[in-house]
Amino acid sequence: MLNSKTALGLVVLAACGATVAAPRSAQALDAFIPKLVNTSTIPANGDLNPYGVAFVPEGFASGGSIAAGDVLVTNFNAATNNFQGTGTTIIQFTPTGDLALPGTATTFFTSAMPGLSTAIGALRGGFVIVGNVPTTDGTAATVGQGALQILDRHGKVVATWTDPVLLDGPWDLAIDDHGAWAHIFVSNVLNGTVARFDVAVSATTLTVTNKTLVASGYTHVPNAAAVVLGPTGLAFDEETDTLYVASTADNAIYAVPHAGHASTAPGPGRVVFTDPHLRGPLSLRLAPNGHLLTANGDAVNGDPLHPSEIVEFTKAGRFVSEYNVDASQGGAFGFDTRLTKGATFNYAVIDDVTSSLAVYRLPVEEERQD
Numbered sequence: 286m287l288n289s290k291t292a293l294g295l296v297v298l299a300a301c302g303a304t305v306a307a308p309r310s311a312q313a314l315d316a317f318i319p320k321l322v323n324t325s326t327i328p329a330n331g332d333l334n335p336y337g338v339a340f341v342p343e344g345f346a347s348g349g350s351i352a353a354g355d356v357l358v359t360n361f362n363a364a365t366n367n368f369q370g371t372g373t374t375i376i377q378f379t380p381t382g383d384l385a386l387p388g389t390a391t392t393f394f395t396s397a398m399p400g401l402s403t404a405i406g407a408l409r410g411g412f413v414i415v416g417n418v419p420t421t422d423g424t425a426a427t428v429g430q431g432a433l434q435i436l437d438r439h440g441k442v443v444a445t446w447t448d449p450v451l452l453d454g455p456w457d458l459a460i461d462d463h464g465a466w467a468h469i470f471v472s473n474v475l476n477g478t479v480a481r482f483d484v485a486v487s488a489t490t491l492t493v494t495n496k497t498l499v500a501s502g503y504t505h506v507p508n509a510a511a512v513v514l515g516p517t518g519l520a521f522d523e524e525t526d527t528l529y530v531a532s533t534a535d536n537a538i539y540a541v542p543h544a545g546h547a548s549t550a551p552g553p554g555r556v557v558f559t560d561p562h563l564r565g566p567l568s569l570r571l572a573p574n575g576h577l578l579t580a581n582g583d584a585v586n587g588d589p590l591h592p593s594e595i596v597e598f599t600k601a602g603r604f605v606s607e608y609n610v611d612a613s614q615g616g617a618f619g620f621d622t623r624l625t626k627g628a629t630f631n632y633a634v635i636d637d638v639t640s641s642l643a644v645y646r647l648p649v650e651e652e653r654q655d
Contacts (some may be wrong), residue, residue, distance in 0.1 A: 291340050306532070322643070324378055324644075327389070328389075333372065335637060336618050336637075337357075338634065339413075345407060350377070350440060354379070356379075358619070360373070362645065368422060370399070370425030371420065373397075374394065375394070375415060376475050378390070378642060390638070400510055402418045408491075412437060418455065418512070421585060443491075450498070451478075451496055456472060462488065465486055467486060470519050470544065472518070474515035478516070481499045483499055499549050514584055516532050523545075525542075526545045527540050529571075538559070564577040566582070575600070579594055582594065583615050595610060610634055615637055616637050
């Protein structure tokens, strides 16, 4: 109930022609706690070790089983023996919908090609791109070359791309989406390179119009814990035509200039961030404030007092912040961001240890000057 003074004030404002706002309800007040949901990434077949994360973008073609704002997650391990490089599922999650208990995550796609990697993304035209790096026993001794599969919005394979050099262990990807055409950048963990696929987008498929190496020379080695280490996360800055590369074994972030137009791969680019806060960087994304985020996999420079961290830094190489997604090492791998202002949820990150996904609505501040 309004007191007499408040009521009088509203009457005076109304008499002066001012717009009178009703008192805000408790639900409309700025909340202290973040907008956050947690859900399992384990589907009915028991796949584990979630790797890649991708938001379905704004403007995504309608009529399919996924929609803009949904989150897609790849699983790298199968339940049988928990071997790495044997998982076959992409699960889908709607952050405004129901949560999934372990074993009930909704499956968008089941692949005939195992070992779905961090290489996952979606195009507005209604397609999902996913890479795989398979093994038969979870070790580098049996690792295979892998491929990229193109899926429609119903989760059906419309094309499979292979290449002995340009797709040699597709480990992660970044997409520069222009509607009728796109650049798809792919990091290759088995030969230490990054390739660019230029594609035309039709209603039914993607057609490769050009493909080339845009970066090379990253360290790539077998690893007992992670199968292989090599170039992983990619983030493309369209404004500057710069591709950022998280090179896990080199424990550094590189910038590759003119990546959207380069026709040769002269080397790895220049180092923009190498810092004690890095511990084997994996996934890499631009944040809505213009900074870069990477996930520490803990395979290089590991520290049990700083496990499973997401690290934020500027494109000029200044450390900003960090936090851990799990109390033990090896929990951080895939994550994604939405750069669209006003998105209900704009950050999604997995925890490998618990096979779970957290999706946030985080406040966005303007980028600070460096």
